[in-house]
Amino acid sequence: MFTGALTGHLNCDSGQPICDFVFAGKKTDSAFFAAIHGSAAGKPLLISFGVSPFSGPGSYRTDNQEGGTAITVDGPTHWVGKVGDSIGVVTSSAQILTGSLDSSLTAAAGSVRLTGTWVCDRVSSGR
DSSP states (O other), X not given: OEEESSOBOOEEOSXXXXXXXXXXXXXXXXXXXXXXXXXXXXXXXXXXXXXXXXXXXXXXXXXXXXXXXXEEEESSSEEEEOTTOEEEEEEEOSSEEEEXXXXXXXOTTOOEEEEEEEEEEEEOOOO
């Protein structure tokens, strides 16, 4: 659900949301990245979020560091989540990841609030 400069529910496109695990530095450190294509208020959007380091289900706070934990929304403008926003991971199985987002994103065009739950298929990165 979006409120603020962008309003409405996210409608996912016909493609599947993509989630991926990648190594971040040492093989013992892992990261999670998700990209969800959709639209809200008639505008195409890409919601991207990632957690690094990722250690399974739990609540993660964004740090907006390169290679860290962050949330962005790209559409008519580029919105960036603020430091301390929440990415929750409820389940992490071999194929499905579920969780929640709670973010206050900002851009020159105005701020957007994004809250809700997500489900996506995990894709092996081969890395």
